[in-house]
Amino acid sequence: MEKKWFTISVYSENNVGLLNRISGIFLKRHINIESLNVSKSEINNVSKFTIVTYITEDWARRIVGQIEKQIEVIKAFYHTDEETIYQESALFKIASHLLFDERQIQNIIKESNSQIVTVSRDFFVLAKSGKRSEIDEMYQQLQPYGIMQFVRSGRIAVSKAEMQISALLQEFHSLKQ
The missing domain is CATH 3.30.70.1150 (ACT-like. Chain A, domain 2)
Known part of the structure; x- marks a missing residue:
């Protein structure tokens, strides 16, 4: 499988230590993070990590799976450069x-x-x-x-395709209240 640039988007609660655990997932696999940005997302109290790395799609899928195992992570996605702005x-x-x-x-x-x-x-x-x-x-x-x-700065990105994350985040947010 060929390597290419992937943008990994992670939606999570804003908790101390999560960045450390996410970067550890990359470290254990000897995968370099080329760019990293963390900001608030379109939903209150939910942060968005934007991570750029040069890997195969198989590795992108595996890493997203590992990131989603973190308790504070709501959802993670990966996209190619062609699929993002x-x-x-x-x-x-x-x-x-x-x-x-x-x-x-x-x-x-x-x-x-x-x-x-x-x-x-x-x-x-x-x-x-x-x-x-x-x-x-x-x-x-x-x-x-x-x-x-x-x-x-690190990369900031949005997907070209509609993502169902907003509905998922609204549901998550209403459950927390």
Whole structure:
């Protein structure tokens, strides 16, 4: 079976220690987590983990099964990149003089659809949202000018297909009350 990128979505109660146990599932199998994001979901008091990994579909199915055995986990899903709409965000800190002295920097900002977040005497900060490849491309373009700091978020994603999780979460939420 061929390896590909999978986005694993985990809906759970917001309890201390769950992240540790979920990451342990990957650790035991020597599977690298490429990206991880945790946020609230569309239902109150339910968190959503978005995990990106490069594995076979068989391993994705097994890992989702193991994650669902955790008591706090309501439901877990896996999707390929083609089945999701996803983005990442990045911040680039660059020396301020380059914004005014290097015309190419202004072209990179315009062509990449990035935004200037702040400008100070010593530096300016660019924000870029998009696919990983778009952020990587912008990084490559800015690198020759010197990047003072760089940070990238984990992937955030929604599935293209309708997921029945909302009905499941509503039912779960009403049972907890």
